[in-house]
Amino acid sequence: MTNHKIALIPGDGIGTDVTDAAMKVLHAVAMTAGFTLETETFPWSCAHYQETGAMMPADGIETLRAFDAIYLGAVGWPDTVPDAVSLHGLLLPIRKAFNQYANIRPHRLLPCVEGPLKAPGFDILCIRENTEGEYSGAGGRVHQGMVNEVAVETAIFTRAGVERILRFAFEQARARRRHVTSVTKSNAQKYSMVFWDEITRHVAADYPDVAVSMMHIDAMAARMVMAPESLDVVVASNLFGDILTDLGAAIQGGLGFAASANICPDGSGPSMFEPVHGSAPDIAGQNIANPIAAIWSASMMLDHLGENAAARAVMAAIEQATAKGIGTRPGRHSTDQITAAILAALEAAS
């Protein structure tokens, strides 16, 4: 029987609530699909920072390397640890250390979920560059606190980094509706984004079967609201992709439905799966967080691990629950009720 070793980092706030829910579903589907999941839980979080002075131990990355995948709940508790400290101490270093350069975020409406738009159905796959660009971390501050203080944060785009994310997006499009929209801002950013466009054209030449268009980030934001059904695969730089995927989450009914996968495509390190929502301190521990994004992310993890039938079974169970109106609107059902409905649908199908 195949065994998958999963590192669990529930993290902060509702991260623990939704990780529990996702694990219940994962263990249930493993039982019927005939594989085992060996999980090890790491308490790395803002509470851990307060106890130890670090979000994770110095050998944290090396510890994670031994796993087949990482499942993360959420990171951040700004009342005690500034976000720039907690995120740079856990989430962002993991994405970079394991070369998880492709952040995949699906945006579509689940059955009976009413998004804010009067749009017909849409099915967008956002591919966000996840290791460089505006998140490169290159910069500094001088003359701190003085009137002549300067802060610089430089976006870094490398040919290798841009080319690989674009290739990844075109490959994804081949398994879908064969259309890539490459998000740019080359009308204003005459170095990095002109470079991005050139590489888009260069890569597109290798995929004559995939249609490509380029769209500026501002126009793209409007199009995701006005005509989301016209989009298939959307590929964007780190910050552009970050912003557009919160917009994507909004049009699919809210952050409670937004799943994501941080993929290391060459398998040289583990990939990481996490819901897009943050730790939501205001609703933490109250059994009201929507676990659907977390369970959908777990389904993406199963796909990545090659458990494709189990991944489909989990998605089908989520869809059956929402088709009955469970988890479709905030506040109507508890975390436990939504999880129970998904578990019941899984059980009924097995």
Ligand code: IPM
């Ligand atoms: C996300 C989050 C993170 C990001 C934050 C928490 C650093 O917003 O995964 O979308 O910007 O990547």
Ligand code: MN
């Ligand atoms: Mn974000």
